[in-house]
Amino acid sequence: GENVEQHPSTLSVQEGDSAVIKCTYSDSASNYFPWYKQELGKRPQLIIDIRSNVGEKKDQRIAVTLNKTAKHFSLHITETQPEDSAVYFCGSSGSARQLTFGSGTQLTVLP
Amino acid sequence: DVKVTQSSRYLVKRTGEKVFLECVQDMDHENMFWYRQDPGLGLRLIYFSYDVKMKEKGDIPEGYSVSREKKERFSLILESASTNQTSMYLCASRVAGDDEQYFGPGTRLTVT
Numbered sequence: 001g002e003n004v005e006q007h008p009s010t011l012s013v014q015e016g017d018s019a020v021i022k023c024t025y026s027d028s029a030s031n032y033f034p035w036y037k038q039e040l041g042k043r044p045q046l047i048i049d050i051r052s053n054v055g056e057k058k059d060q061r062i063a064v065t066l067n068k069t070a071k072h073f074s075l076h077i078t079e080t081q082p083e084d085s086a087v088y089f090c091g092s093s094g095s096a097r098q099l100t101f102g103s104g105t106q107l108t109v110l111p
Numbered sequence: 112d113v114k115v116t117q118s119s120r121y122l123v124k125r126t127g128e129k130v131f132l133e134c135v136q137d138m139d140h141e142n143m144f145w146y147r148q149d150p151g152l153g154l155r156l157i158y159f160s161y162d163v164k165m166k167e168k169g170d171i172p173e174g175y176s177v178s179r180e181k182k183e184r185f186s187l188i189l190e191s192a193s194t195n196q197t198s199m200y201l202c203a204s205r206v207a208g209d210d211e212q213y214f215g216p217g218t219r220l221t222v223t
Binding site: 045098099 | 115144146151152153154159162169174201210211217
């Protein structure tokens with residue numbers, strides 16, 4: 001089955017700096033890559049996603065890039081703010097249309 | 112606004128007990144999922160259902176079963192709870208043919 005690896009497991013940045021979280025996947029048939037944000041004590045919520053026919057997608061301060069050849073995708077958060085502190089999960093959905101998630105990244109934005 | 116609810120936020124059970132975790136969604140979604148969330152392991156798929164009466168095993172089904180008698184309700188059953196099933200359990204749903212999953216608030220289960 002699909003295997004998704006996510007790095008780093010923890011990330012601390014100063015407020016205003018950028019944060020990058022990377023994921024690799026194994027199934028070359030995967031075609032949907034979401035990123036979920038989970039604040040402490042809350043449910044995961046989708047913040048951005050990308051499909052395999054697109055290389056990059058932006059939504060205000062967040063962006064996702066996809067390299068299909070290398071089978072990796074990344075989440076980029078610019079001008080980080082304290083409210084960006086959360087656990088972020090990447091996901092990959094392949095031919096079976098089930099999501100396989102990475103292990104999560106705890107992002108801490110230091111004021 | 113999609114609403115996915117779970118019957119309990121916190122649950123404490125004893126080893127060997129039968130445990131029922133309930134999930135209800137109010138948006139007529141066809142697909143429903145059960146995950147468990149553990150530190151360092153992310154979210155792992157236990158079971159899923161693409162329609163009423165239908166169920167499929169996910170990546171870690173051992174020790175669990177599910178029931179989907181109605182479209183809006185998906186139940187996770189621990190036949191005989193064990194301490195290694197102490198975890199956060201998350202339910203999710205989505206429209207058939209769509210990709211985005213909507214999560215419930217989670218049930219933190221402790222088995223002692």
